[in-house]
Amino acid sequence: MTDLQQQLAFIIEIDKLKAVYRQTTVKEDNDRYENSAEHSWHITLIAQLLKDYAEQPIDITRVVKMLLIHDIIEIDAGDLFAFAETKDHQQQALKEEQAAQRLFGLLPEAQHQEYKSLWFEFEQAETDDAQFAKGMDRILPLVQNMNNQGGSWAKHKISQAQVLARNSYLEKSAPKLWQYVVEQTELAVANGWLK
């Protein structure tokens, strides 16, 4: 196969991300479940929009690339609800590694290695780029749920502590956004949307 044939096989394969549904809903589209492809678009755009809130220097081109590909592994591994139990998260991590191998493995070798390593960096969430990217991935459902009377939080009886833990990447990577998150969760508790 030529490089282009491999890239086209990947392009067709990732169409399947549009069939992976999350717990968040799209209020403006009859509250249907959101899929991981449109979610990926939204957070990538948000990263561009909010990049100046990053406390440490970040390389926005890498952050964007990470966010565009971070959910592709869900094509094989599925989307696990953010607030699932720990043992489910451990099983999921294994499934996701195999998925990364298969899916990025469709690409020519250099892109395969680049994308797999970017995905892994995102998962590890240790670099400044990855922490900011994770922060973007986490803040969007908060904005969506606050705009939808608690959305998936209310449905699953989630607590403020769980949401804060999930958004904690922002505490160091974008303190001003972290402050916003804390305020919003307090409002959500007052509204009965978070325990």
Place this chain on the structure above:
Amino acid sequence: MTDLQQQLAFIIEIDKLKAVYRQTTVKEDNDRYENSAEHSWHITLIAQLLKDYAEQPIDITRVVKMLLIHDIIEIDAGDLFAFAETKDHQQQALKEEQAAQRLFGLLPEAQHQEYKSLWFEFEQAETDDAQFAKGMDRILPLVQNMNNQGGSWAKHKISQAQVLARNSYLEKSAPKLWQYVVEQTELAVANGWLK
């Protein structure tokens, strides 16, 4: 309003792009219509993936930003089928300009101007960045339709000449991809998917 409040208003508003449906369908999700948000994700990723096919030097960071925002105007203006009549395209252009004003106008002034001007550059399709971006926007439906027995082409009785005209940005901006497009349309004619 603070900058952050304006940015959040924009982030919430653009959730509506997930409710703008196109003519292309998602084969892997029961052939439902594709929306413009997930389409934007897909072509942005494709631009990253195929950037080395660009014949002229391009700034991929600008191309990516253009592609992430290029469809947002459809929230107000709707998606016009690619092969609609000329007079419909003229009316659409006016609606889209008003939409750009309102939607990007939700942002802080500097981002408002930056995004509106990037969107306009994409629409004009005169710079190398915009031509490559347009090429990405056009090649994806071809890949999808070829993978779906003609998809929206077959349904609307589209001709090879129409598809070639629509993909013509690639002829100069990415000749190797243009060659692929030409070959695919020949195959589509042979298969009876294009007139």
